Amino acid sequence: SAVISQKPSRDICQRGTSLTIQCQVDSQVTMMFWYRQQPGQSLTLIATANQGSEATYESGFVIDKFPISRPNLTFSTLTVSNMSPEDSSIYLCSVGPWADTQYFGPGTRLTVL
């Protein structure tokens, strides 16, 4: 199994600022996934973060807006840069599947004013 923690759990930010979200896993993992869930919507994959290489971004997401770090096998950060109200979402990291289970962090609820 895996236990995932995220920081912060929620934040309220001003337009034009940046926020870095941390994701910590209690096991070593090769791939970590960052998802966004906009209000009333389902999850959308932002990028896949592999340790030791550049993150792979999905269509519609770019590194300048969502830079990702993956310094080791248990940790990753996602930065939401130059924020606008449209970035208000829940951001989740995820790993797996292991033993038929996909694991998700508790999420970071971001509100941009």
Place this chain on the structure above:
Amino acid sequence: KNEVEQSPQNLTAQEGEFITINCSYSVGISALHWLQQHPGGGIVSLFMLSSGKKKHGRLIATINIQEKHSSLHITASHPRDSAVYICAVSSEETSGSRLTFGEGTQLTVNP
């Protein structure tokens, strides 16, 4: 057309009722997941399946690979089952761990 479609979008039931949530997908998959999301936002994995049927307590998940369809059943529903249920698939063409999600089904079970 979304790669993963769920129905219904919203479902209200009385406690004790049998509930079915459906998921159809249009791509070849390596696995299908059923997830549960509570109002606080946390997501819990219920099932991962690539064929047949799985059961855990009052929850049953089935998949028909030929028809590209899966169902999640809840027997003897209870108000604590109220949550959003999300179907997600991992495509054969991409990493097995990369998921594509349906829109979710909001389930409300009234006492």
